[in-house]
Amino acid sequence: MGVVVGLTLLLGIMLCAFALPAIHTGAHGITLGVAGPQDAVDKVRALDGFDVREYSSADEARTAIEQRKIYGALIVGDDNIEIMTASAASAQAAQVIGQAGPPLALRMKKGWTITDVRPFPADDPRGAGLSGGALPLALGGWIAAILIMQLIATTRNRLLAVFAFAVVGGLALTAIIQFGFGTLDGNYLLTSLAAMLGISATAMGVLGLRELLGGVGIGIAAVLLILLGNPLSGLSSAPEMLPSPWGQIGQLLPPGATGALLRGVGLFDGHGTTHALVVLICWLVVGLGFYFLGLRRAAAKAGSPAPAA
CATH class of the missing domain: 3.40.190 (D-Maltodextrin-Binding Protein; domain 2)
Structure with missing residues (x-):
């Protein structure tokens, strides 16, 4: 009964997280x-x-x-x-x-x-390709981090895998959105760099939380990226269309920040991207810090030296 009640509560929370922002969308500044x-x-x-x-x-x-x-x-x-x-x-x-x-x-x-003054390209006049990218990005970074932790043993190879995935995934994601959907029309390589930063920040944040907090860290990452990050990203509307302070909170999470960065680089020649850049760099650096802190703590318990950062 405890499991059933817990799962029901989780389902209700997920419903509210995804539906309430859409219900209360409007002009909020x-x-x-x-x-x-x-x-x-x-x-x-x-x-x-x-x-x-x-x-x-x-x-x-x-x-x-x-x-x-x-x-x-x-x-x-x-x-x-x-x-x-x-x-x-x-x-x-x-x-x-x-x-x-x-x-x-x-x-x-x-x-x-x-x-x-600045419409979307004619192939995707509503920008559906960009607004639909929040959940795949959140899930992709979360799933990638979990698989890397499960399949790769050494610290060096795990970090290499994260950044290799960010490079390949960023190039692929941008190609699909820009050339497949026709949503973006900016410089492909610069937009790909923005996608790489978003993917690496997302995956490294999950990896750091997992290494530092174990299974609890995975749950926290899922809440931040999927339950909050996706519906509060503002990609389908705008942060100012969500009730305060939820729109601002969404821009502090990787899906919202990555979407804002892709929009700014891919459609507005890089204008309005400072906040998103700072947020994603913080997630990347903090994720790395959490990861090595978790390694050091595990090494201290085992009585062996921790890998050098």
Whole structure:
């Protein structure tokens, strides 16, 4: 009965983890630029669900969109409002911004036009290939780390296997998304490097937790990567579309950070990738630290010297 109750609770937690973020998806601080007269700026600031930032011109707002500082902008002219979006940054955020502009234009008795400043490539206009990559990445890194621990005995070969898997897997994953799905159109090698960092950080994080904490570490990794990392990654929407602070938490986990890095490198020439780079490097370094700490502790118990880091 204890096993049955425990499994039922786990099933309920999984259901909530995957369903609740989708149910509560909406505008929760989407960054929106505005340029125009002050009275128009004030009306835009009154819109709910947006973090409004003022710009002096349409060109300045467009540059901010291209550099991933904002998701879109409303450019208020004398007779027209230009609604700028970037579906490649987030198709759902672009849709929300596109729906917010026309009612405002009607209240101000103006016309409106919608401009997609940075769309996805034509082969995958909704970016499904990118949004669908969170779970395979989380599961792939988790499964790879477990298999490496089971099949490879020495520390040196385990680390070589992790980084070899990151290189080959990164090249393959990027090729599938870019050339198979047509989701990305940036530099293939640079985007592959981003995928390699994400895979190595994920696998090394699991490997470190497993070596340090044993079976408990595997469970913690599964919770962080699959139960939390996948639904909170924001790949299918945007971190700002999830209720606070869940969107921010998702960007601190490998699936969300890797997705943001791939989006920035593969679609926006590397803009907006600093946070994701820092997060993934931290996971990689901490995973390595946990791994060697676990080895040192095991060696101390056995009375033999630990392998040199």
